[in-house]
Amino acid sequence: MSWPTEPPPAAHPARPADQPDVVLALDLGTGSLKAALITAGGDTLRRAAHPYPAHSPQPGWSESHPQDWWAAAREAARAVLRGTDPAHVQAVTLSGQMHGVTLTAPTGEALRPAVLWSDTRSAPQLTAYHALPEPLLRHLRNPPVTGFAGPTLLWLAAQEPATLAAARWALQPKDWLRLHLTGEAATDPSDASGTLLFDPQRQDWHTELLDRLGLPAALLPPIRPSGSVAGFLRETPARDLGLPPGLPVMTGAADTAAALHAADLTPGEAQLTVGTGAQLALSRADLPEPHGALHAFRDATQGWYLLAAVQNAGNVLEWVRRTLRLSWPDMYLGAQQADGDPAPLFLPYLTGDRTPTWTPMPAPAGWA
Numbered sequence: 001m002s003w004p005t006e007p008p009p010a011a012h013p014a015r016p017a018d019q020p021d022v023v024l025a026l027d028l029g030t031g032s033l034k035a036a037l038i039t040a041g042g043d044t045l046r047r048a049a050h051p052y053p054a055h056s057p058q059p060g061w062s063e064s065h066p067q068d069w070w071a072a073a074r075e076a077a078r079a080v081l082r083g084t085d086p087a088h089v090q091a092v093t094l095s096g097q098m099h100g101v102t103l104t105a106p107t108g109e110a111l112r113p114a115v116l117w118s119d120t121r122s123a124p125q126l127t128a129y130h131a132l133p134e135p136l137l138r139h140l141r142n143p144p145v146t147g148f149a150g151p152t153l154l155w156l157a158a159q160e161p162a163t164l165a166a167a168r169w170a171l172q173p174k175d176w177l178r179l180h181l182t183g184e185a186a187t188d189p190s191d192a193s194g195t196l197l198f199d200p201q202r203q204d205w206h207t208e209l210l211d212r213l214g215l216p217a218a219l220l221p222p223i224r225p226s227g228s229v230a231g232f233l234r235e236t237p238a239r240d241l242g243l244p245p246g247l248p249v250m251t252g253a254a255d256t257a258a259a260l261h262a263a264d265l266t267p268g269e270a271q272l273t274v275g276t277g278a279q280l281a282l283s284r285a286d287l288p289e290p291h292g293a294l295h296a297f298r299d300a301t302q303g304w305y306l307l308a309a310v311q312n313a314g315n316v317l318e319w320v321r322r323t324l325r326l327s328w329p330d331m332y333l334g335a336q337q338a339d340g341d342p343a344p345l346f347l348p349y350l351t352g353d354r355t356p357t358w359t360p361m362p363a364p365a366g367w368a
Contacts, residue, residue, distance in 0.1 A: 019088045020045070024081070024243070026073055027255060028096035028173050030054060030064075030116065030276040030315075033072035035080045037089075048079035055113065060120040062147075063113035066102055066176055073177060077241045086243050092181065092233060094252035096174030098194045101152045103167040108179055111163050115152045116173075118277065118311050122151035125158070128213055129196065136209065141200050141288065141296035147311070150196035153215050170219040174252055182231025182249045185221040189298035190257035192223050200287055200296065226253040226300040253300040256281055256307065261300040278313035282306040 020039050027034040031054060036047040052068035055061075081089070099117035102110055115121075129137065129144035129151065137144075144151065149170065156164045171179060172191045179185050192198045192205070197220065199206035210217045224230055230251040238245040253261065256279050263271050267285040272278070284304040288296045295307040321331050 019085050021088050021090050022084070024077060024089050024092045024241075026077065026092065026094050026174075026177065027258075028069055028073075028094065028177055029255070030097050030118070033069060033076050035073070035076035037080050037084060046080040046084070048076045050075040050079075054116060054118075058121070060123075062116040062119040064116060064173075065113050066110040066173075066180075069173065069177055070180055074240050077243075081242050089243055089247065091229075091248045091250055092243075093250035094174045094178055095255045095258035096172065096177070096191075096252070098172065098191060098254045098256065099148045100173050101149050101156070102171045102173060102176040103156065103163060104169040104171055104176060104179065104185075105166065106168040108183065110176065111167055112160070114173060114176070115147075115156075117147040118315070119152065120146040122146045122155040125151045125154035128154055132209075132212065136212075138290040139201070140196060140198075140206070140209070141290055142194075142196055143293075143295070144196060148194065148196040150209075150213065150215070153197075153219070154213060157215065167219060169221055171221060172254075174254075175221060178230055178249055178252070181233055181237050183234055184231035186224045186230040186251055187221050188226040188251045188253055188300075189223055190226060190254040190300055192220075193298040194254060194295070200298075203298070224251045226251050226257070254297070257297065257300040257305070260305055267303070274313050276313065276315045277309060277311045279310075280308045 022037040022039055022045060025036045025038050027036075032049045032051040034047065034049045037045040039045060050072035052064065052072050055063045055065075057063065097117055100114050100119075102114040103112055105111050123146050126144045126146065142148075146152075149172070153164070153170060169179070169185050171185065172187055172195075175185070175187045175191065189203060193200060197206055197210060197215070198204075199209075204223060205217055205220050207217060228251050229248045231249050233241075233243060233245050233247040233249055235245040238247070252258070256273060259273055260271055260281055260283060265271060265283040267283050270280060270282045272280050282305060283299070284296075284306060287304055288294075288306055291306065293308075295309065297305055297307060299305050317331075321328060324331065326334065
């Protein structure tokens with residue numbers, strides 16, 4: 001899909017020779033948008049971040065406003081580009097949080113707040129997955145959990161059918177941001193494989209599954225390789241970012257897949273990432289066999305990785321810090337100096353969790 005509302009982008013201007021050529025990298029996280037200028041050799045010249053809130057209008061809900069993402073992208077990009085000749089920026093690339101759903105109108109606007117990976121409202125819709133034939137469920141290589149696009153779309157179909165009917169695309173967060181930049185809808189295998197709507201053997205959308213669930217396949221964007229060009233920077237967002245229009249915008253990858261690629265892991269090596277949630281990822285060269293306790297996702301190239309994930313890491317640490325009215329240094333110092341028999345124990349199931357409990361709902365009040 002293209003938006004024909006703007007003239008074709010201008011040609012990329014000639015670039016002076018006193019600065020290195022760079023790529024503008026945008027990472028759309030749960031709580032902030034990070035931007036960086038990266039050279040062809042992989043060196044980071046400048047970086048910046050701009051925060052935005054996640055909202056919980058009801059218990060178990062987790063949402064973000066996509067317009068906040070764009071405002072943060074504009075601010076963070078302008079911060080890293082300050083003092084840099086825009087002619088040296090050769091492309092824009094993206095990574096971002098996984099699993100969410102951003103329902104998007106044909107004009108590109110988000111029709112409602114994006115439902116995020118940590119959202120648990122779709123717990124009742126998991127019954128539709130558990131009712132699938134066992135061979136089909138195992139074929140997905142992923143246990144049914146809330147926060148993934150498939151269950152979330154089933155919830156939207158049941159609770160907000162008019163909004164779903166008005167949508168042209170159901171996009172992952174980074175894919176909505178790229179749509180805003182280019183007017184072209186797309187996703188990549190690393191994000192598509194984390195939707196519970198992906199056929200891991202065909203490496204495409206699972207048409208039989210979509211039919212069984214009653215979800216329209218036309219909502220899902222084309223799947224393109226992470227390293228491919230997904231479109232070109234349109235004039236209005238280029239002006240907002242302070243860049244020349246017409247720059248190639250790469251498809252990009254899910255944040256965990258991008259982190260694995262940056263770490264250059266060989267098959268069999270693992271990486272632990274702690275952010276809002278936390279993930280332990282094990283690199284694999286080939287498609288793993290079904291494993292009921294772990295996720296299996298495509299990486300940013302041609303391989304796979306197994307993932308053990310918990311939803312509650314940095315988010316609950318921040319909750320504890322604010323609740324106790326501590327600075328980060330004071331909180332860490334207090335934890336290191338804690339004594340008592342037994343030592344204080346905090347169970348971080350504020351929003352339910354994934355590995356190993358597969359419990360979508362928060363813990364009862366009083367658990368701590």
